[in-house]
Amino acid sequence: xxxxxxxxxxxxxxxxxxxxxxxxxxxxxxxxxxxxxxxxxxxxxxxxxxxxxxxxxxxxxxxxxxxxxxxxxxxxxxxxxxxxxxxxxxxxxxxxxxxxxxxxxxxxxxxxxxxxxxxxxxxxxxxxxxxxxxxxxxxxxxxxxxxxxxxxxxxxxxxxxxxxxxxxxxxxxxxxxxxxxxxxxxxxxxxxxxxxxxxxxxxxxxxxxxxxxxxxxxxxxxxxxxxxxxxxxxxxxxxxxxxxxxxxxxxxxxxxxxxxxxxxxxxxxxxxxxxxxxxxxxxxxxx
Amino acid sequence: xxxxxxxxxxxxxxxxxxxxxxxxxxxxxxxxxxxxxxxxxxxxxxxxxxxxxxxxxxxxxxxxxxxxxxxxxxxxxxxxxxxxxxxxxxxxxxxxxxxxxxxxxxxxxxxxxxxxxxxxxxxxxxxxxxxxxxxxxxxxxxxxxxxxxxxxxxxxxxxxxxxxxxxxxxxxxxxxxxxxxxxxxxxxxxxxxxxxxxxxxxxxxxxxxxxxxxxxxxxxxxxxxxxxxxxxxxxxxxxxxxxxxxxxxxxxxxxxxxxxxxxxxxxxxxxxxxxxxxxxxxxxxxx
Numbered sequence: 001x002x003x004x005x006x007x008x009x010x011x012x013x014x015x016x017x018x019x020x021x022x023x024x025x026x027x028x029x030x031x032x033x034x035x036x037x038x039x040x041x042x043x044x045x046x047x048x049x050x051x052x053x054x055x056x057x058x059x060x061x062x063x064x065x066x067x068x069x070x071x072x073x074x075x076x077x078x079x080x081x082x083x084x085x086x087x088x089x090x091x092x093x094x095x096x097x098x099x100x101x102x103x104x105x106x107x108x109x110x111x112x113x114x115x116x117x118x119x120x121x122x123x124x125x126x127x128x129x130x131x132x133x134x135x136x137x138x139x140x141x142x143x144x145x146x147x148x149x150x151x152x153x154x155x156x157x158x159x160x161x162x163x164x165x166x167x168x169x170x171x172x173x174x175x176x177x178x179x180x181x182x183x184x185x186x187x188x189x190x191x192x193x194x195x196x197x198x199x200x201x202x203x204x205x206x207x208x209x210x211x212x213x214x215x216x217x218x219x220x221x222x223x224x225x226x227x228x229x230x231x232x233x234x235x236x237x238x239x240x241x242x243x244x245x246x247x248x249x250x251x252x253x254x255x256x257x258x259x260x261x262x263x264x265x266x267x268x269x270x271x272x273x274x275x276x277x278x279x280x281x282x283x284x285x286x287x
Numbered sequence: 288x289x290x291x292x293x294x295x296x297x298x299x300x301x302x303x304x305x306x307x308x309x310x311x312x313x314x315x316x317x318x319x320x321x322x323x324x325x326x327x328x329x330x331x332x333x334x335x336x337x338x339x340x341x342x343x344x345x346x347x348x349x350x351x352x353x354x355x356x357x358x359x360x361x362x363x364x365x366x367x368x369x370x371x372x373x374x375x376x377x378x379x380x381x382x383x384x385x386x387x388x389x390x391x392x393x394x395x396x397x398x399x400x401x402x403x404x405x406x407x408x409x410x411x412x413x414x415x416x417x418x419x420x421x422x423x424x425x426x427x428x429x430x431x432x433x434x435x436x437x438x439x440x441x442x443x444x445x446x447x448x449x450x451x452x453x454x455x456x457x458x459x460x461x462x463x464x465x466x467x468x469x470x471x472x473x474x475x476x477x478x479x480x481x482x483x484x485x486x487x488x489x490x491x492x493x494x495x496x497x498x499x500x501x502x503x504x505x506x507x508x509x510x511x512x513x514x515x516x517x518x519x520x521x522x523x524x525x526x527x528x529x530x531x532x533x534x535x536x537x538x539x540x541x542x543x544x545x546x547x548x549x550x551x552x553x554x555x556x557x558x559x560x561x562x563x564x565x566x567x568x569x570x571x572x573x574x
Contacts, residue, residue, distance in 0.1 A: 012558065
């Protein structure tokens with residue numbers, strides 16, 4: 001496995017935010033970048049819990065680190081945060097740069113099966129397997145036996161679906177404004193239609209449902225630890241892109257969906273509630 | 288006087304961040320934008336204290352609002368924050384876009400006297416007089432009898448020099464990584480040489496010294512309430528652009544300069560200490 005290589009580092013909160021890169025097998029060999037916030041107290045002999053933050057459409061590994069307002073609280077709680085990118089960069093797939101909802105900046109945290117995309121667009125494998133393996137190998141002081149996941153919008157979809165597809169792997173999941181029922185909403189339908197080679201004739205196809213949090217939650221047999229915040233003035237909520245009610249409709253215990261009065265889809269919303277999400281994860285990571 | 292016009296608004300923290308624009312007389316009639324964070328409790332019958340945040344080179348009215356990490360603490364303390372732009376936009380002065388240290392994004396919070404710049408480059412008047420007047424007229428619930436000022440880098444220079452030039456106008460000033468002795472350091476020398484028509488033969492000219500915080504502090508006769516943070520790994524500190532020691536050398540009480548180990552010049556540094564700066568200003572604004 002390729003080793004991670006340091007790109008830059010900034011002192012922040014009670015630690016450092018370090019940007020790394022490595023050639024990713026999941027992304028067809030393309031170099032991918034990510035940021036790691038590591039509290040100074042972390043070491044290989046005293047590793048700290050890990051939170052992954054998955055960003056939304058058009059964003060990259062810097063967006064959550066710069067605008068998310070998460071780092072001071074994470075430093076206080078002694079939790080590391082890993083910020084992956086949102087897609088491969090420079091795959092050279094035709095049309096990749098033409099639509100902000102598909103291709104670059106829009107990996108949707110799935111493994112593509114359609115011929116056109118499947119060589120590079122495997123953000124699911126990157127986030128769930130390859131990146132954790134590379135980080136374990138680097139021995140930075142991250143304890144992946146205490147691992148949680150959060151994200152925003154497309155990244156909220158990523159966080160919830162990855163949590164639900166891997167029972168026991170994560171202590172908790174949370175999301176800001178997630179696309180919570182993507183097999184039935186426009187962003188998801190567009191992404192799944194393009195990325196996934198659906199052979200089943202059901203509607204939606206089962207190949208789509210394996211990445212749909214509202215569907216996955218129905219058969220999630222573990223105790224759930226899920227927190228979701230959505231702003232009532234979120235334009236994408238109004239346009240039917242998010243559908244957080246479909247999560248609630250499952251009626252599963254341990255799933256809290258909070259509608260936050262007057263908030264929109266922006267990082268101003270995220271930064272307002274980020275400390276509460278960090279505290280939620282800290283409770284489960286340090287239980 | 289022209290009225291301010293709302294451009295956009297985002298719910299954040301315990302209030303709203305609203306972007307406004309208005310045609311500025313100080314900027315030769317050009318439209319200028321600024322953001323106002325207003326806690327929800329603020330009203331014309333119950334106005335709240337005001338903090339101005341002046342951003343640095345290449346930044347604009349959004350940078351501090353998005354990356355500064357100030358809004359949650361300001362909301363908790365019930366303090367408004369006003370984020371002006373860093374220069375006129377589109378003045379059309381020759382060379383204005385050629386150098387990131389001069390012209391657009393680099394107004395240096397002064398009133399230009401050189402022929403080439405003096406029509407538009409009067410950020411000092413905008414910040415000290417015109418913007419407060421426009422905000423008072425708009426009756427948003429800001430109490431300018433309780434007013435403090437902070438900033439970063441070029442904006443740290445702006446905050447300190449504006450505080451020191453106007454005894455009694457502000458309750459407190461703070462700065463992150465300020466250009467604290469600009470009449471003797473490269474950014475300042477470049478800006479003052481271009482913007483100011485210096486007729487005196489002293490070195491530095493008196494026209495420059497009126498914008499130099501380390502000089503102004505020497506004759507500041509009021510009780511000072513100044514907090515300055517600078518990172519020890521700040522490249523611009525190492526390059527001699529900041530010179531915070533020149534502030535300390537004045538030996539004035541009430542001026543605290545803290546060197547923060549390992550931090551650099553970025554917003555990661557600002558966001559780490561922003562809550563402490565808000566608390567510092569809150570103490571003086573609500574005394």
